[in-house]
Amino acid sequence: SIVFAVGCVVALALPGQAMAANSKPIVIKFSHVVANDTPKGQGAQLLQKLVKEKLGDKVKIEVYPNSSLYDDTKGLNALLTGDVQLLAPSMAKLGQYSSSVQLFDLPFLFDNLEAVTRFEEGDGGQKILKSMQGHNILGLAYWHNGMRQMTANEPLLTPRDARGMKLRVEPSNVLAAQINELHAVPRKMAFGEVYQGMQTGVVDGQGGNTWSNIYSQKWNEVQSDMTESNNGVLDYMLITNAKFWKGLPDDVRTQLDDIIAQVTKSVNDKAGELNQQAKQDIIDAGGTEVHELDKAQLKEWRDAMTPVVEQFSDEIGPDLIKAAQESNQ
Numbered sequence: 001s002i003v004f005a006v007g008c009v010v011a012l013a014l015p016g017q018a019m020a021a022n023s024k025p026i027v028i029k030f031s032h033v034v035a036n037d038t039p040k041g042q043g044a045q046l047l048q049k050l051v052k053e054k055l056g057d058k059v060k061i062e063v064y065p066n067s068s069l070y071d072d073t074k075g076l077n078a079l080l081t082g083d084v085q086l087l088a089p090s091m092a093k094l095g096q097y098s099s100s101v102q103l104f105d106l107p108f109l110f111d112n113l114e115a116v117t118r119f120e121e122g123d124g125g126q127k128i129l130k131s132m133q134g135h136n137i138l139g140l141a142y143w144h145n146g147m148r149q150m151t152a153n154e155p156l157l158t159p160r161d162a163r164g165m166k167l168r169v170e171p172s173n174v175l176a177a178q179i180n181e182l183h184a185v186p187r188k189m190a191f192g193e194v195y196q197g198m199q200t201g202v203v204d205g206q207g208g209n210t211w212s213n214i215y216s217q218k219w220n221e222v223q224s225d226m227t228e229s230n231n232g233v234l235d236y237m238l239i240t241n242a243k244f245w246k247g248l249p250d251d252v253r254t255q256l257d258d259i260i261a262q263v264t265k266s267v268n269d270k271a272g273e274l275n276q277q278a279k280q281d282i283i284d285a286g287g288t289e290v291h292e293l294d295k296a297q298l299k300e301w302r303d304a305m306t307p308v309v310e311q312f313s314d315e316i317g318p319d320l321i322k323a324a325q326e327s328n329q
C-alpha cells in the first residue's frame, strides 16, 4: 500500500540523512551529579578518553559532572527530550520508569558488591536493564558505586537512635519506606543540596550513601557520626535515549558498545577500592567518628528495615527478589 511504501521510505531515509550530515562528530552529552574522583566520575572520564582515542573523528563525548548541567530529575527529562544522551543515575532515581528496578533499593538484599555483580549479569539483571524501553530509555550497563552507610550528628548504633530524625533519601519510595520503618522522617532531596541541608539542619542525617559520595561531598564536615551499616547498595544504570541509540550508524554503535564494556569492567573492578580509600580519608580527616556495628546491632537494623521487602515484593517481582537473594550464595 502507499502508506506502507511512504513509511518505508521515511524509515530508510532518516539514518542516511543523519550520516550525510555527519561530517562533524556526533556529540554525546553525559551529565551526572557526582565528583570526578568517584567510581562514576572516573567511568565517565575513561569513556570520554577511549572514545576520543578510537572514534575521535566520529564521536565526541562531553562530560558534565557535579550537577553542573542538570540534577538527576532534570537530567532524566533532558534524556527524553534529547538534550542529553547519556546518564548513569542511581537505580533509586529510576523507580518512576520501572517497578522492577526498585529491587536495588531494598534493604540488606545484597551482602556485597560481588553478589550485586552476579545478580546483574544473570537473567534478572538483564531483564531489569531492558525494563524501561516502553519509556524510550535503554539500559546499556550496570556500574557499581558501593554499599550504603548512614550518617547523622549522633551515633546511630541501633534503630532506636534514628527515631524522629529527618533523614535524606534519594527519590525512591522503597528507600523512604525503610526510613519510615525506623520511625524517622524521610526527606527526598537532590544530591547537590544535601550538604547545605545538613549544614542548616533541614535534615539531621541521611539514610544511606557510599563512602566515596560522603567524602567527595564533604558530608563528613557537617556530620559527626557515620555508621558502617551496609544497609543497601548504591548502583548505577548507564542509560541512553533508545531512539537516539538505535539511530546511530551501526559501526559507531558497535564500537561504542565495545568501549562501554571495557569502561564497565574498569569501573566495577575499582569501585570497592575507591570506597575503601574514601572511608580511610574520612577517618584520617578527623572530626567524625566511624562506628562499626556488632552482630547483634546489625541484626536489629536488618529486622527493623526488612519488612519493606515484603511490602514491595509484588510490585518488584518475587522471582527477581529470590534471584537477588540467591546471588549472595
Ligand code: LMR
Pocket (backbone or CB within 6 Å): 033, 034, 088, 089, 090, 092, 145, 170, 190, 191, 209, 213, 234
Ligand atoms: C544520590 O543522590 O545520593 C546518589 O544517587 C548520587 C549518585 O549519583 O551517586
